[in-house]
Amino acid sequence: MKNKDTIVFAVIYLLTLAFMLRYNLTHPIVNDGVHEYRNYILNTEMTWVYRYSLVNSCLVSIWFPAMVHRMTGLDPLILFRSFPPFFYALTPAFVYLISRKCFDVRDSITATLAVAFSSYIFFFPDIGRVGVALGLLSGLIWALLHKKLLTSMSFAILIVYTHYGTTIIAIGLVGAILVARLLWDRSLIKVTVVTLCTLVLFTGAWHFGISHYSGDSMTRAMLHPTETVGYVPEGDFLELESRDYVTQAAFGENFANNPIPLKFEIIINWVVVCFITLGLYLVIRNRNVDKVFKSILITLYGLTIASIVFPPISVFYGTQRVYFTSCLVLASCFPVGTKWLSNKIHLSPIWLTSLVLILYGATTSGLTYKVFGLTKSIPIVLTLTLP
Numbered sequence: 001m002k003n004k005d006t007i008v009f010a011v012i013y014l015l016t017l018a019f020m021l022r023y024n025l026t027h028p029i030v031n032d033g034v035h036e037y038r039n040y041i042l043n044t045e046m047t048w049v050y051r052y053s054l055v056n057s058c059l060v061s062i063w064f065p066a067m068v069h070r071m072t073g074l075d076p077l078i079l080f081r082s083f084p085p086f087f088y089a090l091t092p093a094f095v096y097l098i099s100r101k102c103f104d105v106r107d108s109i110t111a112t113l114a115v116a117f118s119s120y121i122f123f124f125p126d127i128g129r130v131g132v133a134l135g136l137l138s139g140l141i142w143a144l145l146h147k148k149l150l151t152s153m154s155f156a157i158l159i160v161y162t163h164y165g166t167t168i169i170a171i172g173l174v175g176a177i178l179v180a181r182l183l184w185d186r187s188l189i190k191v192t193v194v195t196l197c198t199l200v201l202f203t204g205a206w207h208f209g210i211s212h213y214s215g216d217s218m219t220r221a222m223l224h225p226t227e228t229v230g231y232v233p234e235g236d237f238l239e240l241e242s243r244d245y246v247t248q249a250a251f252g253e254n255f256a257n258n259p260i261p262l263k264f265e266i267i268i269n270w271v272v273v274c275f276i277t278l279g280l281y282l283v284i285r286n287r288n289v290d291k292v293f294k295s296i297l298i299t300l301y302g303l304t305i306a307s308i309v310f311p312p313i314s315v316f317y318g319t320q321r322v323y324f325t326s327c328l329v330l331a332s333c334f335p336v337g338t339k340w341l342s343n344k345i346h347l348s349p350i351w352l353t354s355l356v357l358i359l360y361g362a363t364t365s366g367l368t369y370k371v372f373g374l375t376k377s378i379p380i381v382l383t384l385t386l387p
Helices: 001-027 032-050 059-072 078-081 090-100 105-116 117-122 128-145 148-158 166-182 190-210 212-223 227-228 247-250 260-285 291-309 309-314 321-346 347-366 367-371
Strands: none
Touching: 001 078, 001 090, 001 105, 032 078, 032 128, 059 128, 059 212, 090 105, 090 128, 090 321, 105 117, 105 321, 105 347, 117 347, 128 148, 128 166, 128 190, 128 291, 128 321, 148 166, 148 190, 148 212, 148 227, 166 190, 166 212, 166 291, 166 321, 190 212, 227 247, 227 309, 247 260, 247 321, 260 291, 260 347, 260 367, 291 309, 291 367, 309 321, 321 347
16 A cells, blocks of 8 residues: 555544544434443443344444453443444445546546545444444455555454444455456455355354354345345335335435425435446456456446345345445446536536535535425434433
């Protein structure tokens, strides 16, 4: 990694970390975070007694901070809210390094902004164990692209102990990379082989062995997703209603009844998706781009499509989450698409890219909602109440 890239990586990481820490320390714990916090408190009091649960199988975000609290005596709530951002903030920083594998600094920064301005970071960065897993997965992808054995193994092991769903994605992605290396680049292929074996072995030992409850839940989630997530689709396989509510909204469900800012947010998100898709097509056609990198792009884009086509994936993991996870690499295609269109309409690429990113960030952050006197919000099912 060059000195310039190291500096940019550090700046992106520190800025993202500061933003996430500020958010987490000023906003209440809601939804799944409530279950995470309750398990975390049980770990601080009882250590391993409560490990047999789906949420508590995520050691990095639940058990690790509990052990830090037991050793240091730091405020448990502040520690719990501060711990995940140190991992999650790695996501946009590693997106920059992943993009730098094939593209220049400017395009890589643009790709990073396309990820950083998403709702998952710019509006609601508090996603606990999933955020930790995404930061680690982005590091794993970077390490595999640069054939770093020990780093890849370290990230692979941590992912297993961070989140069951992301572990499944990691196994599938590393498997796809292995196939690509067998076809096009067998140099130091042992890095990919060892990483895949590490993922499979540790997943089996932990999720289906020691913490078998999470392994059982993973199996049930894939075969009978409604038993795990508590969401019952209204339609059959061919109907939009059988997907999660975000997918339904993205494909026009109740679009006419949505407030103007939400309509605009859906549209600008589709604009970004279109530029990524266009960029993906152009990258695949580019003979100078590494074929293994292309295989990762195709795999993740295919996973996104699969999450739309197959309701179990949409309901269990969430199409929006699959798409954001895929953007760890797909975002590198965004500047390629905007530059192509800029050249066609004889406009400077920086103007078109900046316009799209500004509008994207304004909608995801909720700024456009304030213009219309509204407040952007997320569905809140559960809020933590402290004694």
